[in-house]
Amino acid sequence: MRRVLQAGVCAAIACIAFPGPPLEPFSAGSLDFEHRNSPTAQKYLIETMGGGVALFDYNNDGLLDVFLVNGGKLDDPQRLPADYRRGDPQYWNRLYRQNRDGSFTDVTETAGLSHAGNNYGMGVAVGDYDNDGYEDLYVTAFGRNTLYHNNRNGAFTDVTQEAGVSGAGWSVSAGFFDYDNDGRLDLFVARYLDWDFSRNLLCGAPFHAYCRPDKYQGSTNLLFHNEGGGRFRDVSKASGIAAVRGKGMGVAFNDYDSDGLPDIFVSNDGMEQFLFHNKGNGKFEERAVEAGVAYSEDGKTCAGMGVAFADYDNDGLPDIAVTDLALEKYALYRNHGAGQFSYQTLASGLAALTAQSSGWGVALQDFDNDGWKDLFIAQGHVLDNIERINSGLHYREAPALLRNSAGRFERVNLGPQPEIAGRGLAVGDLNNDGALDAVVAVLGGRPLILRSAPNTNHWLTLKLIGTRSNRDGIGARVSAGKQWAYCTTSGSYLSASDPRVHFGLGSEARSTVEILWPSGRRQRIPDLAADRIVTVKEPE
């Protein structure tokens, strides 16, 4: 057992940091999903990018359920028009309902999610866009995206057409957030390359490999404003989001300049990253370079994949972590206030910990409840033949847990872990024991479920219910003691995480919680007892 003395929660009293293997593979036999990406000799780029995972409570029974996005069937070479055979059960997206005993039941068919339409699936976003108290799903794809309305009876209905959010092209990560704080969740969709089968290039000699993104033009991202009544309006151009063309992969939201408006970070592959500053008048301005979050310390671009937008140093300002490819080092940008960040990959020790790895889904969450948000990353190289290019790198990698020790990171020994082509990652408390669990979506394989063992540190989880704000409370800034968290389901890569706000409290058995709701309303709950899940309703 390891005891540490550190600043913050554990400043004066010893607290526990990862006493044993903190996350262990959990076999949920009934969760038998197999991601099918249909790799071909043509090395179609879409093959190596999926898929996503969502942890959300679709039936409001208090237990997180699991939704997994599948790819589709590809021909080798692809015949056009493409038929991805999503009607075949092996290519279905799948919804698994969690049972009281921790097992899962495949409810895909009864939930009406069995046929995803003729597309190649990518990721998923979760949010209660109609404020009816039930989480809805938005599934991205190469091709048509799909919005599924939760019917409140265990089933979903495809409402994409009526809602006007089908998008087009190659959508990757997406997320719900309320950019104008009008109480209705809007939708942002990150799009990757302007690519299709007819323009696919074969790259690499003497053997083929997936092409670099600079072989293709980028694409614009999409922003849909929730108009109410189940309809959205495409405001991509009007808002300025479409003024820049990127190669979007991950998306996350937070209020980096503390002006009460959610901003957007988009991780781009092989070019500068995007930080869309919310100007508050329905318009956004891309300011990544000015804010110091566009490049590495050398001014180099990276292959941005996933993103976490959270406060890792407990100073009340959200920081940004971006995963990328091996030899690039995952980027960590520390928010200094006044809209300025600095590259902290070197000083935080993250460079040496991540230079050999390729990261995708990422979360900044407190896995050992010591009061500091740790980094958890789904890993695996984008190239399935990377070993032939650099024998020191690996296609399949185990996920990594990097413990945050007062702002410096160190690797946690996870024990034996399967080496996988990790992609999507969602984090949440599957068994409501106060220790965060994770599900990693695996390219061309079965998902990896990792369950945490609780330690003696205290914790507090808040389920927010907005009234004047959106029902999910997405965008609320929550503090517990000196810690801050932002209510969101977004971030990571292709995935949606538990919307509940989780705090590790170390040795503190009680904490005062303050919430700044998106409506602007402030709520203070003094001296809240720890080690429980508390539902907090926004005052009317």
Add this chain to the structure above:
Amino acid sequence: MIAALLLFIALQVTPELRQHVEAGLKAKASGDLDTATQEFRLVARMAPGLAPAWVNLGAVYLARKDYADAVPALRKALELNSNLPGAEQMLGTALLAQGFAAEAIPNLEKAQADDLLGVALLESGRPRDAVEHLEAALLKRPGDPDLLYYLGQAHLRLSTDAFESIRRNNPQSPRTEQLLAEEMRNSGNAKAAQLHFRAALALRPDLRGIHYALGDLYLSSGDYEKAETEFRAETKLAPGSAPAAWKLGSVLLNRGQVADAISELKRADMLQPSMPETLLELGKAYNAAGQSAEAEKCLKQVIAQEATGPLAQAAHFQLSQAYRKLKRDADAEHELSLFREMKGRESGTNETAARP
């Protein structure tokens, strides 16, 4: 042309012969090499004992790149008169052009044609002699790409010969292991390279450069922990090596040991002052430590030495970060605009990620 003039001077020229010589010269001058060949063949037939007649014929063959016919004509000319200006060089050229490098050497030596002689010596397996003549030729034609190419080839041949000699005569030596390791590394087989470098060290633990090479190999796969061990070992063996100190400092910076990195990078800068690579790392380290004013000094030195290129680009970017922290917003903006200008120029270039 000289030979043609000599022909007229030497001859008690018949009007008919003069007519053919003039026609040949005229045709050659106008590029009509077929007519020139016919005319000079006729001249050689009419005056077979006149060396200049054969020189002219050989020159036309050379102009036609008909080296096989040029050789006997020029040899005949030299038989008749061994002092004919230009004939030796032409004959050497014709022989060399056909790959008869060794045969060409005496003619080119007599002609004192350092450039062609250097090539002939190289091609006949005498790279050491070739170097001398090619360097002499380069003094007359500095920067000539052909000469530089052959000079490079000559040095390459010399180094290959030396390495082969090590391998042949000392197959079990640490240097042979080092050579094998370098070959493996250059062919992209990092694991085999590591094994041979380790074997070299086992045979001679104090061999300088091996730990450095191993450190570089580990860096190429992002293994900073092992790279640090190797660069530390190299700095212990070679405390005066600035590159080893620089690499160690850079690795320490990437491992988050900022204070130690600064110390090692300062040492590298003392050992080899003003190396821009060291100064850039030092600037980055100072920035990471929040010592922005110190960072500024280093980064400005980088830019003073490297106005363009990746080092300058990175230095402008780092400088903009330093100025931000120093609240010098106008300077930060200026550096950022310079960085963007450079970035715009190199857009689309390959960066660090390992992808084809």
